[in-house]
Amino acid sequence: MKMKLIAVAVGAALSVPAVAMADVSVYGRAHVSVDYLDDGAKYSETNLSSNSSRLGFKGDHEINPDLKAFFQIEQQINFTTGSSSGGTSFATRDTFVGLSGNFGAVQAGRFDSPFKVARGPFNLFGDQVGDMNNLARVTSGRLDERYDNTIQYTTPDLNGFNVKAAYSMYQGQSLNITDSAANNEDSDAFSVSLNYLGGPLEASLAYEQVEEDTLRGEADSIRAAAAYKLTETFKLVGFYQTTDFTGVDDTTSAQRDAGTFNVFGLGGEFAIAKNTALKATWMTNDSDTRNADATMWVVGVEHKLDKAVRVYANYAVVDNDENVAYSPWMQSRTATPSGQSIDENDVNRAAGEKAAGLTVGLRYDF
Template sequence: MKKSLLALAVLGAFAGAASAQSSVTIYGSLDLAVTKGNGGTAPNNSANGTSKAWIEKQSNGSRLGFRGNEDLGGGLSAQFQIEHRFNPDEGVLNNPSFFWQGRSYVQLSSATAGRVYLGRDYTPAFWPAVKSDPFGWDGVGQAGSTMWAGFLTPANAGGTAAASGVRASNTVGYKSPNLSGLTAQVAVALGERVVGRDTGFNVEYSGGPIYAAFGYEGITGGPTASVDGNRLINLALHYDLGMVKPIFYYSRAKVNAGTATPLTNKYWMLGALAPIGGGTLKAAYGRLTPDANTPAPVSAPWSNQTQSKLGLGYDYPLSKRTNVYADMGMGRATNATNNTAYAVGVKHTF
């Protein structure tokens, strides 16, 4: 009997070690809000403002994902991540052209040398921006894509224009280990002779109350000559005072670089996060100044109008996984009516 118990204990120990060496995690989130706009015409990073109808939609992109890790020994490991995006109000794909729209990559990691990844992921310049938006690029209050001052990552080399934005397909990237709060990341998205080659990097520091970051992204080549030479630089500085965390962000983008009239747009934002009443108060004010030579009319994101936006919101956690929120965003622009939208919603993560 004692021998049997000992054998079971040994087998259990081996099983525990095996499970620790390899794991797959299922994760996700669902977010829905009731929103309403005032029908204004100024840009607001939200379709709600241009409609006076009551709308049910997500603020944070709902997702279902899988991530895995395998310990290869000697400080080496392998990981993967695939993430599906969908609209829970109707149960449809967020983008019909992409089932794994969020992320789809595989990587090899070293505890001392960093990690190398291949596939579809956010570009390095995205991180200083999204970490500086108090709303996390979500909902009616977000600063969002305006923070890139008109720059867009090239469309998918597979030919799907809807993929353009802040993620890059066909990426080969590297991220350094954390060295006393300092990290660096560099990535190249292969254009495969379909779109321009996208190259970017960032340097981030996070230590104590300080977060500071610098990012760069640029496009070379590709069949669309107008974007050859487009580039973005951005920088961020945060300082957590405890009772409030002030945030500063700045970006400058060169667009239409391959034409006779290249344009330089500038954007800045001041934001803050403050713990109040068990929740978090969010506030941001940003201003986009397009190049004075921008012709009119120009469709988004290169509007010929100076744009500004005020975002206010409050998040309250009901638990570690469930959060309720109320947000407001008001956009203003030259020769346009104020665009104001409101949202009250709930987000659940698992």
């Protein structure tokens, strides 16, 4: 009898972790590339890069038929050196907890703003050489980021439409009330987007404002992105963004002009076989600073070995005006060689030059 009771107790104990973990999944992405990068002046080298690789845990729990709790914990992983980019922090990427139901969803934590997510329909080369952020996220202010201390509401699906609205307390866990520079109340951010997905069309319209004391100064921006599937094999994409950088009280007019710009672009994806596609985008950044415009074009081919694994090759070029030095490789990658000032001898800071990158990559989603 005692042996039977012990066996029942052990079985019950072993079953508890299984029940607790039943709705939790482990996921991730290993994304590496070999890149040849040339800034058009003194730098031309081959690099190995880990491109927004990640490891995450997510799950949900049904409280009742009309209410569900959900969570996600995600960490960036560097597959080229074995280190993470977050130091002692484990949750460096989208990490949140929330509730969802017929009312929509509410979540709190650290995650991409609605404005940042809204670029999705256009970004055919996300986390690769040629990522659109190399021209769209060049303001001196804080925009298009993964904000700390954020609360977000997402409406339920409304015939293909939904709205996301997020507010970030950014610098602290609550609004600060002291007058010191490190504890100013004016350090929040607001972001909202209207999104549509239905039939051949995917589109987003977004607005974001970041207040003065978020380390870099006040900025606001409007963004629109769309993808339209003209045929079963061809998708057309478009993008527009206008960004205004105000800065702080002592920000100079030259600094404001450098962070104020319009950027727009067009592109397309053409399926040449069942699992193979040719892709191309063209973008231009029209800056308020004189002779500081830049144009980027990217061409690439991607082949999906199966649902989880893909390989690709891209070639991207940024053509800079004489007072600016952008490159097609500085976003979402570990291989981001750069210098400290605009000088022809600095890596990736060769103003007025054409910076180019050739990349071959492997992405494994698990």
